[in-house]
Structure formats: structure tokens, C-alpha cells
Amino acid sequence: MRTLLEQQATSDGAREVITVLGLRKDESASRSLAMAEREDTADVAVRNRGGGLTLSPLADWSSDDIWTMLALLADPGNMSFGSPLLPATIHRLSEIYRAGNGGTCGVVMGESGARASCGSRFGCAFCCVAGDRDKSLEAMIEDEQYGHLRPLNDFRNYLLAIQWDMSRRELIGRSLSDAGYTRVQADTYSYLTRVDLLKKLCSIDATERARAEAHSGALATGSIPDTEENRLLCEPQFEFVTPQQLVAIDFFLSMHHYAPHAFPALAVWHDVNVLGRRYPIPKLEPLPKPEIVMHGWYPVGEYDREAPSVGLRSLDAEQWNPYRHPDRPGRYARTTGGEQTVYFEEASQFEVDAEAACLFVTCEYGTAFMLQMQHRDAIESARFWLNEGIVKLPTRMAQRYQDMAKRGQYFARLAQRLNLTPAELDAHLVSNAISDTDHDALLGHDKVQLSLFEEAA
Template identity: 35%
Template sequence: MTVQAHTNIEDKAEKVIDRIKGLILKGHPLAVACSFGKDSSVVLVLALEAVKRLKAEGQHIPTVYVTHSNTGIETPSMDYYTQVQIETLREYIEQQELPVEVVEVEPLLSSTFMYTVIGKGKLPRFVNSGSRDCSVDWKVLPQQRALKRIVAETEGQYKEELVSLVGTRFDESADRARRMAERGDAADSLTRDGQGVLSCACIADWAMTDVWALLMACDSKRSAGGLFETFVDSFDWTLQLYKDANEGVCAIITGDGGNKAACGARFGCAFCTPAGASDKSLSAMIESDPQYEYLRPVNAFRDYLIATQWDMSKRNWVGRRVSKAGYAQIGPDGYSPAFRRELLSYLITMDLDEQDRAEEHTAKLIAGEIERTPANERLCDPQFEYVTPVMLAAIDFAWSLENAFQDAFVAYGLYADIKRGRRHYPSADYVAAERPQPLPAKRFYKVDAFTNGIDTDGLRDPWLEVAAKGFRDDGITYMSVNAPDLDRRRNVVPFIEAQAMEVDATEALLFLDWYLDPEIQVATAQHSARAGACFMLERGVIRVGRGKMYEMDYAARRGQYWEQMVYDRNCMNRIELAQQLINGGETISEAEHKALLQIADKPEEGPNMDLFGGINEPIIIATDAA
């Protein structure tokens, strides 16, 4: 691919390289936040060039870290591309003997799409959402945690603070320019991010044409060897991905006086709901080349999330939190258990269909029915697996903890059912739900601490407690946690703590293999959801975040409370329960609830007796309103 760069791109590049060299010479260790998109790739190329030049000069170079965050639901084509880029970068670093370290990070399990949306029912961010906390949880925070760890590990080793090099540019969008201006970002200055880490937007003043000019100039196939020799022979693959995501139109920079159309395609997560009614980049890739046909069900799943945004029948109508007045909200909130099960069935089907596609593709390649090209060889492998054994365990545990279904291991049962051949697909006849006008009013129901007339076990195991008091000699015992809402300690099943909630990958794989035995499925069919959660904790499949066992026990008690109400009132599900509470006059309005909150927040007044038995002005006696 022949592309002539702008005549001034070398000058711009040299200015940034000098800036990076200056930071290194001052003693700053550097971190390059790299997604391997066009902008961060430019920063990486220039940072590597600065390091190579300083090494050739014999200068001392503090370690340069390249951080990359994988959300776990990346667009498959981009995920494959970034993994190849990372491996190529590692090989280049080793060959050149550069003081550069690649750090791959991922979100905490408790903030992943699979656990929060499919497991717990949290709504994904939509185009009209007030925030984009998904990008913060899945991209920003993991890299900030990595930088925090790096800073802690290198404390005292370097003269200056770590500086994070980022590829943000004023030219990207008006919103980006505004936020950069508010932070004080500039190519030649340092600013502090929300975590206090110094950052430098070293290409802040570059235009998109500058970005592509630099990348296209790094082409080792040129007679002159390209502007810079770097970790890849060329960025043709990068350009092709952007071209495919931009309906086949791309930024071919033709030189002075020529057309300077720029490719501004964006790559988000595979299920990027903030993209709006359609993910134009993903759709364009699918239509641009048959090799992306495997992405069609991924895009269909994303579109289904968009279509069901305002379908109130797919929402959970009972609240998770108790107010200071002792009330829980009644009304449409996150996704209902039934809809989460529906979504999981589509995801599992998608994964298994992709495995079948890869096997069929391999057979055709071996038989000579399709051409042996790099793309076709790559397509012999499944291009994605979203419901991994780890994620399946996390989802099943979340459902059991919530008592979303009466039985244990519902997610595992669904997986086994689909694996036996019962595939599930979003209905092609589903008509996108329109936003209700007005939205259902919020109502509130008195639950106290989810103890209002209903006994719950939470994560207790009464049988284990009895056994531990004299009927067992195998060393197994129960544990206890402090329960602030009950003002006492509560017994719970044995559990393993970790720094943050995690799934033991080996145990998860063994558990899935064990459960797929039909006899095991029959044997566990009558076990309760609570028993399923307790079993996964005792076995060590789920490891609890440090100090978080109380929250899990509370969630279990809350789920059991609502499920017991469904049973006691002869309702089909929690939506029907909510309607019964509302229609039966057992709830209060939002205005009435606010009035109760004001009373709950008001401190008690008590008389202050003076030494002579008289009553002075009242003093305030603070009380715990919770």
C-alpha cells in the first residue's frame, strides 16, 4: 500500500520524540496506555523511537511500561489484532534489548459485563445514559490500578514520578476537546489524572491526517526503509481494519494539495450499546468482507439489547437497596432474572455456533474447498468465547446469591441444555419497545432490613453448624461475619478470601465438567439456589473479595426475602409480586417516601437538665438513623 506522508510529519514526530526523551532524561519512568488503535499506536512508535535513540547514546533509561486493557468483550477481530500486536511488540522489545515492559490488565470480575449485566442484571449504558461508567470500569480503572501498582513497586528507584503517555487529541471531537481543555492537557505539559498520576497528551495538537501520515510512513517495505523502523513492518493491517469499519472508505493521504479524507472509524466493545441504534463500524465490517460474517450474531445480540431497552416486562421490579426509612423501591429497575436467562442462552448459543463454524471451516480448508489464505487459516479457530467456564461460574453464583430462580445451578443447566442441541436465538420478529410515556412511577414498600416478617438463612448452613458442634471430625467448620444491619455477627459457610472477588479457573473448569454428567444434573435438580451458592463458596470455585462476605450474605438474605414473598403470595414472579403490592395499596409514593426520609435523617432532641434541676435549651443527641 503506497502512501505519501505530509512533508511536515517528520518535524511533528521529532518534536514529540524530543519531548519524550526529555522526560526520560529527567528521570521519569514512562507508561504508554496503548489500545493499538491509530492514536495510541503513534504514541507507542514515538516512545520506542525515543528509547532506542537514548540507548544508542548510552543514556540510563528508566523502565517504560506499555499498558493494555482487555475488557473481555472486545470486538473479536480487534481482539485478535491486539493480541498479535502485543506478541509482536514483545518479540521486538526482546530483539532490541529495550527497557520496555508490556503490562496486560483486565477489569475486576465484579465489574465485567458478564457478571454485572448477565449475572446481576445491571442495565448496560445506553446512548441516553448520563455516564459512560462502562469505559471507566473496563478500560480506565484497570490501567490506573496497574499504574498504581507500578508506582508502588518502583518507589524510591527513580528521581522523578511516573508519567503516563496518552494519545488523546483535541481534533477527535468537540466533547473530547472540551474535556482535555478542562484538564489542561497540552502536548508540552504534564497534568494529573483523577488518581494523581502525571500524564502527557504528547500528540494533543495532531490532526487525524497527521496520525495516519505517521503510521503510513512506518513502512519497512519502502525503498528508503520508512520514516521509522518499529515493532511492526507496517501498519497496513491497522489501516485495513479502519477501512473495513468505515464502509470501505479510508484515509489515503495523497500529499500536498491532494484529498485528505480521514478515517475516523471507532472500535468499541462487541456489545457497545452507547453506540446507539446501530454500531456503524461493526456493521460496516460485516458488510465489507465475507471474512467478518462470523460477527453477524455478535452484532445481532447488541442490537437486541438496544431494542429491549424500554421493554418494562424484561425488568426487575423489586429493589436491591433499603432506604434509611426501611423501604425498598418497587418499579422497573435492572434486568429481570428471566431476561438474564434469555440473554445468557443467546450468548451460549453464539459461542457454540462459533465452535461449529470453525470446525466446518477447517474441514473445507483441508478439503481444498476454500483458498488457503492467512485470513482463512485464522478462521479455523473460534474467534470468540464470551461465556467461558469462569464467567459461567460467576453468573451462576450471582443468580444463586440473588435467589433469582428457586433451583441451584440454573446457568449450568442452561449451558448443558444448549450443548445438547437446544440452541436459542433472538426473535427476528421482535419489535423494538418504545419509551413508555410517562415512565412507571416509583413506589416504595416497607421491608425494614429484609426481615419484615420473613426468616432467611442467607449464606448460613444450619446442618454444617450442627455437624461442626460434635458430629464431624474432618476439620470442617463454619465461619462468621459481622452484620451491621442486624447489629450482630452471623454464621456463614466456609469461604476463601482474595484481594477482590474471583473465580478459581481450575475449579470452574472441573465444576463444569462435573456438572455436564447427566447423573449429576439429576442429583442436584432439587437443590435450592441458596444451597448452590453455599456449595460454590465451600468448594472454592468462588473466592470472596476481602471484607465482602457480609455483602454477599446480605444479598442472599434479600433474594430469599423476595422469593419467599413470591411464594407466600402465590405469584408467578417478582413482577407479578410488585403489581400485587402496588394494586393492593401496600406501597407508598415517592413523595411520601421522601417525607419519611426527612424524619429518618432528623436527629432526636433530648432535654438537658442543669445542675439545679431546671431544663435548659434542648441539645442534639446524634443517633444512627440506619
């Protein structure tokens, strides 16, 4: 978004984009200290560490100031300017904060008689940084009006419970050392875990749509009172996996070495939304943080040591593009590194055509298509999204995605060549990895690959 705004500013002749933030020193002691160190102010823009200009017009506001302003905006008749918010919107905001505070009003009287804000805090429903529990959300879902948000809290708790389960982590490193080795150590979530999370999110979305439909029926038959809140609840209140997001997920999963077939994410969506399967969220006890074992380094060359890999290149597309897309400047494309790939288009950032994605997911991807794709290599769907222009790559970043595709295809073919299951391939990588010492002896300390967990610490 910032890139787009900067491009627009340049075309309009503006000097720079200023990011306006809603940060307040009153939010917490740590927030106040951080803002003081950055010299954030309400009237003078400052540069952040990335070099961009930011302005914090609410820097010196208290919570009481916020609620006072909202109260004024809720009564536009007493203001000399128009309110940017509808009174109904402000009322609903107040009700949400009330529910998040166990039923207590958002602004309460303190011991000294001064008003003080409640303890409700809201943000990303799945944020795992805020603590072991989301107390505001837990309080809200006890209110029948917000009961439909319970799966969000369950999913967040599930993420917290599995975050230190190393059996759910990927062992294969995401980059190469200069010696042609990749790190073998628990890193990002594994393919199966990502698919598991997608199944659960799709199930949450499907359940919410069913709830909204049932609520609409109850309102139509008079089973529930005709109120503004009930009319609002006749529509789904959230959707975590839109067709556009699903295509983006599918593009990346298609390049994974353990993806069993083409269009893996769409198969999950079809499983939930067409076949009607649901994947409930279990309640698990969180695991303690373990020691992150470094298994060593596995030799891969340029992803060509023991098996071939061409990544995003598609010979079929090169042959058919002159017939299917005669207006294109070429049958294929090349990365900035000079590697030939399937045709692709570029944008200022990674982009998915929302309309085309919705059309394909909801209208073209049926059961027959899904069954046909069970016998096609996963990488083919990644090539498809690019060749059809539904997915666009960031400008001059194609080599990065080609490297991802080659890595995934290489290990998929390695497993095929050695006739190994995913679990057996992981064991093979561990048993055939060389130590840090041996790797350092080849080329010195590797500064390219970083440990995800060490960086997070």
C-alpha cells in the same frame, strides 16, 4: 486492575501509578473540549476527578499521524528501533478499517489532496451509546470475511430494542431505606431477561465454534484457498462467555429471588453446549422511552419482616468443612457487619479462579448433576462457589454480598409463603407499597436509594 498495579507500585517503592490513555483531541469536538477542561497534555500527567494521574501522549496527534506511524511500523527496515507490532498485525488492522468503511481504504485522499481518515470507528461490539446503528459493523459484515460478526450486530440491535421495555425490568429495589423499606420501581433487567441474554450469548459462542470447525474442515479438504486469513478463521474469533465469566454470572444469578434452582447460569450453558439448543436473536422494533413509574415503597424490615433470611450462611458447609477442609482456620466466616456466612476467601477485587471454573464447568457439571440441582435452592450454588474458594470476594466487602443474598432469599421465601408466581409477586409489591409521601413521613426523604434512570439521565 488499577488496584493491583497500585499494590505492585507500593511494593516496588514507586510513588504512584500513571494511567496512559490513547485519547486524542482530533477525535471529536466534544472530546477536544473535555480534554481541554481536564488540561490533558502529552508530556505532563494530570489528576482526574478520582484523584489518579493520567497521561495522554497522543493528545495532539491527528488521524493522519496515527496512520503515518502505522505505515512506518509496518516497514521496520526503515526504523532505527524495533517495531512493537508485526507487519501482519498492521495489515490486518488496515483491512478491518477498510471493511468497516464499506471497502474503502483506511486512509483516503481528500479534496485538497491531503490524506484523511475513513469513517470507521470501533469499540465495544454491544455499545448502545454510539447511536441507533453501528454503521462500521454493518459495513464489515457485508464482507464475506467478516460475516461471522453478524450475530454481534444483531445482539446489539436487540439490546437497543428492549432497553425501554419496562416489562423486562426488575421492580424490587437494591437497597433499604432507613425506615426498612425498599423502592418498587423499574430498575435493572429482570431475572428472565438476564437469562434470555445469557442464552443468546451462549448460542452466539456455540455458533462461532461450529463455524470455525467447519471452516477448518473446508481448508483441510481444499474447498477454500490456503491463505493467512483463512487459517486465522479456523479458530473462533470471539468468546463472550468463558467458564470463568459463567461462574461469576452464576454466582450473582444464584442470589436472585426468581432463580428457580441452583446453578442457574450453568444450566443455560449446559442447555446450549451439551443439549445443543440454540436461541436465535429476533428482530424487534425499539420502543420509545416511557415514563418511569414510581410505584412506592414496600416494607421489608431487615429482610425479616414476613419471612426469614440467612443469606450466605450454610449449616451444611459448617458441619462438613472440618472433614472436607480440615486445614482451614474455621468452619465459617463473618462479614465486617458481624454476620455469620459460609466460608469465603478474599482478594483485592471480585475474583474467579479461571482454572477451577473451567474444570468444574467442562468436566464436573454433567447432565446428572444438572438434574439433581433442579431440586436445590438457588442460593446453595452461591454458597458453593464461595465455600470451594472458586469465587473470592473483595476485601472487607462481604457484607455487601451478604445483603444481596438476604434480599434474594427473603423475596424468594416471601413468594413461597404467599404462594405467588413471579408475576403475582410483582403485583403484590405494587399493590402493597406505600407512597413517597407516606414514606417521607416515616423518616424524611430517602437519600440512599437512587433511581437508575434518573441517574442515567
